[in-house]
Amino acid sequence: MESFIGWVGGKRQLRKEILSHFPADGVGRYIEVFGGAGWVLFAKEQVAGQLEVFNDLNSDLANLFRCVKYHCEALQTELDWLLHSRELFFDYIGQLEAPGLTDLQRAARFLYLVKHSFGSSTRTFATDAKSGEHLRQYMPKIKDRLKKVIIEKQDFEPLIKTYDRPNALFYLDPPYVGTERHYSVQFGEADHERLAAVLKGIRGRFILSYVDVPLIRELYSLCNIYSTIRINNLAGTPGKKTFPEEIIKNI
Numbered sequence: 001m002e003s004f005i006g007w008v009g010g011k012r013q014l015r016k017e018i019l020s021h022f023p024a025d026g027v028g029r030y031i032e033v034f035g036g037a038g039w040v041l042f043a044k045e046q047v048a049g050q051l052e053v054f055n056d057l058n059s060d061l062a063n064l065f066r067c068v069k070y071h072c073e074a075l076q077t078e079l080d081w082l083l084h085s086r087e088l089f090f091d092y093i094g095q096l097e098a099p100g101l102t103d104l105q106r107a108a109r110f111l112y113l114v115k116h117s118f119g120s121s122t123r124t125f126a127t128d129a130k131s132g133e134h135l136r137q138y139m140p141k142i143k144d145r146l147k148k149v150i151i152e153k154q155d156f157e158p159l160i161k162t163y164d165r166p167n168a169l170f171y172l173d174p175p176y177v178g179t180e181r182h183y184s185v186q187f188g189e190a191d192h193e194r195l196a197a198v199l200k201g202i203r204g205r206f207i208l209s210y211v212d213v214p215l216i217r218e219l220y221s222l223c224n225i226y227s228t229i230r231i232n233n234l235a236g237t238p239g240k241k242t243f244p245e246e247i248i249k250n251i
């Protein structure tokens with residue numbers, strides 16, 4: 001199935017190729033470390049008895065996934081209250097930056113911003129009129145898919161250490177080198193190095209998506225690296241039509 005939202009750097013286009021690298025068996029637990037919109041998680045088959053984890057350090061994103069999972073109908077009702085206008089779009093941004101909203105009110109505003117912004121950036125008002133009807137019908141399916149998925153909001157390092165086992169498969173899609181500014185959660189060169197160090201010591205298997213740049217080739221020189229291409233969907237980088245990407249594995 002598909003995700004219910006777009007996301008900056010989301011793996012909508014590459015999800016099938018990424019899944020083709022997944023091991024056929026021996027995966028007792030699947031952990032999506034940099035969840036975003038969860039395009040790979042939603043595309044992946046559910047396996048009986050397999051533990052699944054969705055994680056993202058962005059608290060609005062983790063809250064949205066929790067609200068869809070536990071309060072799907074109430075979230076839809078909350079969405080029905082939101083009016084569609086450029087002025088309100090920017091009001092909702094301001095409301096999310098202040099305390100005082102309930103989790104459901106936050107989730108509805110955040111979902112509105114994702115749905116009505118250019119490139120799902122949550123910052124720029126998209127003027128096309130999108131119907132909420134498809135989302136209304138689709139959200140219950142997302143709720144069902146998330147039924148047994150554990151939703152976490154942690155930094156990648158403690159998360160990986162918590163779930164690491166020999167039968168674990170981690171899929172990782174961190175902010176890419178040079179695109180970190182598109183995310184509200186800060187991620188810098190030290191974090192790219194920290195991630196490589198954590199992955200070096202794990203007992204489980206990992207599959208990692210990255211942009212193809214020298215720093216990443218150097219950090220993962222001992223791993224298997226496969227080259228691929230992604231169409232550019234990042235707002236604010238109009239000159240570039242495609243990005244060279246890598247799929248990096250310790251298997």
Ligand SMILES: C[S@@+](CC[C@H](N)C(=O)[O-])C[C@H]1O[C@@H](n2cnc3c(N)ncnc32)[C@H](O)[C@@H]1O
Nearest residue numbers: 009010011034036037038039057058155156173
């Ligand atoms: C490229 S996006 C993931 C896109 C996702 N694969 C999809 O298909 O939609 C990277 C995500 O990493 C999250 N993130 C940034 N720093 C993090 C950290 N230290 N730990 C966990 N998640 C983090 C961001 O909030 C962002 O949603």
